[in-house]
Amino acid sequence: MPTETVKSKVEDTSRDWASGLDELEKTPITETRWGRFASRLWAGTWPKALALVIVIGFWQILFLSGWKDPWALPSPLMVWEELAAYVPTPDYWTAIGITMQRALTGFALSVAVGSLLGIAVARFKPLRAAIGSAITGLQTMPSIIWFPLAILLFQISESTIMFVVILGAVPSIANGIISGIDYVPPAWKRVGAVLGMRGFQLYRHVIMPATLPSFVSGLKQGWAFAWRSLMAGELLVIVAGQGSIGALMQGAREFNDAPRVLTWIVTVLVIGIIVDTLFRAADNKIRRSWGLDQE
Amino acid sequence: MTETRTASRVDDTARAAGAVVLTDVVKRYGRGPGAVTALDGVSLSVEPGSFTCLLGASGCGKSTLLSLVAGLDDLSGGSIDHVDQPVAMMFQESALFPWLTVQGNVEIAMRVRGVGRAERRRRALELLETVRLTGFAHKRPHELSGGMRQRVALARALAQDASVLLMDEPFGALDAMTRDLLHDELERIWREQGLTVLFVTHNVREAVRLGDQVVLLSSRPGRVLNVYDVELDRPRRIDSAPVAALAAEITDALREEVSRHAN
Numbered sequence: 150m151p152t153e154t155v156k157s158k159v160e161d162t163s164r165d166w167a168s169g170l171d172e173l174e175k176t177p178i179t180e181t182r183w184g185r186f187a188s189r190l191w192a193g194t195w196p197k198a199l200a201l202v203i204v205i206g207f208w209q210i211l212f213l214s215g216w217k218d219p220w221a222l223p224s225p226l227m228v229w230e231e232l233a234a235y236v237p238t239p240d241y242w243t244a245i246g247i248t249m250q251r252a253l254t255g256f257a258l259s260v261a262v263g264s265l266l267g268i269a270v271a272r273f274k275p276l277r278a279a280i281g282s283a284i285t286g287l288q289t290m291p292s293i294i295w296f297p298l299a300i301l302l303f304q305i306s307e308s309t310i311m312f313v314v315i316l317g318a319v320p321s322i323a324n325g326i327i328s329g330i331d332y333v334p335p336a337w338k339r340v341g342a343v344l345g346m347r348g349f350q351l352y353r354h355v356i357m358p359a360t361l362p363s364f365v366s367g368l369k370q371g372w373a374f375a376w377r378s379l380m381a382g383e384l385l386v387i388v389a390g391q392g393s394i395g396a397l398m399q400g401a402r403e404f405n406d407a408p409r410v411l412t413w414i415v416t417v418l419v420i421g422i423i424v425d426t427l428f429r430a431a432d433n434k435i436r437r438s439w440g441l442d443q444e
Numbered sequence: 445m446t447e448t449r450t451a452s453r454v455d456d457t458a459r460a461a462g463a464v465v466l467t468d469v470v471k472r473y474g475r476g477p478g479a480v481t482a483l484d485g486v487s488l489s490v491e492p493g494s495f496t497c498l499l500g501a502s503g504c505g506k507s508t509l510l511s512l513v514a515g516l517d518d519l520s521g522g523s524i525d526h527v528d529q530p531v532a533m534m535f536q537e538s539a540l541f542p543w544l545t546v547q548g549n550v551e552i553a554m555r556v557r558g559v560g561r562a563e564r565r566r567r568a569l570e571l572l573e574t575v576r577l578t579g580f581a582h583k584r585p586h587e588l589s590g591g592m593r594q595r596v597a598l599a600r601a602l603a604q605d606a607s608v609l610l611m612d613e614p615f616g617a618l619d620a621m622t623r624d625l626l627h628d629e630l631e632r633i634w635r636e637q638g639l640t641v642l643f644v645t646h647n648v649r650e651a652v653r654l655g656d657q658v659v660l661l662s663s664r665p666g667r668v669l670n671v672y673d674v675e676l677d678r679p680r681r682i683d684s685a686p687v688a689a690l691a692a693e694i695t696d697a698l699r700e701e702v703s704r705h706a707n
Contacts, residue, residue, distance in 0.1 A: 440586020
């Protein structure tokens with residue numbers, strides 16, 4: 150019997166064995182992607198809709214009870230009418246534009262400062278010993294506490310608001326990076342070393358990508374702090390000629406215009422929800438592609 | 445190209461690609477009276493293109509030995525001579541990067557060395573074919589089974605283009621059937637590529653199934669107790685009688701060594 154035939158037969162058997170085992174390991178897909186998407190959308194939507202109905206119902210009852218005068222506590226319908234009338238005006242959108250521009254500038258600067266600070270603290274032990282716990286301490290401070298100092302330093306100006314926004318957001322972003330770097334699995338670093346990565350290469354190809362999930366949750370928290378600081382700042386520090394959300398809201402309060410105040414409150418809530426959805430989408434995308442969402 | 449650590453002696457015969465020569469290797473952790481000696485005078489000569497299994501109970505320093513050969517750890521004494529630096533290495537956990545596709549994980553080994561994009565791609569697909577994962581190039585690691593992940597890790601190690609491959613219990617976490625398959629696959633790839641393999645395991649049958657020589661190490665401190673030459677025809681089967689017979693002999697020696705540590 151020619152040995153060639155025997156050898157190729159062994160080869161074929163082993164190939165079939167490999168692909169057979171691989172095939173059995175696969176999990177059968179039971180639902181289509183669209184079916185899953187639709188059911189997930191519905192599962193996410195109905196509790197929100199129900200909660201909204203309950204809140205508005207409670208508000209309407211409170212209004213009807215006559216607990217406060219209508220000029221102080223308007224009904225949901227009055228606020229809805231104000232919203233419908235105000236939203237199409239340029240003032241409304243200009244204010245959102247000014248506020249969002251501040252928010253994005255402040256956030257971008259915070260990301261830059263926070264990332265560098267985070268890497269530096271994670272990398273250099275003495276620096277961590279010196280300011281590691283101070284960063285966490287800063288995070289717990291209400292940012293409004295900085296405004297008196299900020300006003301003394303920068304008077305009533307954009308810089309005052311930026312200063313407080315950055316102080317609010319930087320600690321969260323830095324902490325996200327620090328804990329991300331701390332928890333990079335040693336096995337990944339070992340693989341990096343075996344592949345010949347040194348210094349910067351190890352950061353570029355292993356440590357930075359591995360930090361991504363923690364970085365994104367730091368960003369999300371940083372945004373929340375930046376946004377809160379900004380709202381506090383806009384209500385306290387009214388820069389002349391800048392009709393931001395906070396400035397217009399203070400204006401409305403001075404005219405006892407409760408429907409408009411509530412219109413802004415709703416607007417700020419909606420912006421918060423939109424941004425949170427974006428962060429959540431980014432977070433979910435990472436979790437899915439890393440396989441962290443599996444039970 | 446030859447790297448000699450601790451430079452005390454350079455053995456010219458060790459300079460053939462793929463040869464690994466360990467001379468009186470000592471590894472101690474800590475200093476003073478609390479110091480632990482993990483390896484105590486291990487000398488070993490590995491022929492180019494051969495398959496060597498390092499076998500021992502817990503505490504024999506077999507993983508430490510691999511780390512030393514890989515240059516991940518510093519020697520306390522002796523020398524290790526081989527041509528490649530770094531050598532390729534595989535671990536019990538595949539440790540694939542979840543942010544990269546299967547193909548990206550294989551390419552990363554070449555990216556570090558500055559291999560061009562087109563060449564990286566070509567070579568990665570070729571290696572995925574070698575480990576029989578051609579259709580999985582664009583999958584993420586979490587979409588694969590444990591055995592498939594280890595095959596990707598093997599492809600990544602092969603992408604280092606080193607002539608020496610170190611394997612630290614690479615199949616320890618796999619089920620018996622998958623392990624059996626991977627033994628066949630590894631044996632085939634080892635012969636095709638002419639690699640020198642240093643394979644750490646605590647599974648005696650696995651060592652006999654795969655190795656040209658099986659090096660039995662003692663525990664605390666690790667010393668070479670015996671070197672068994674396995675002169676059985678390939679391809680072997682883990683359940684064949686000659687493999688079982690030699691495994692039994694080695695197991696007896698291993699038990700004797702472990703009993704020595706009883707109180």
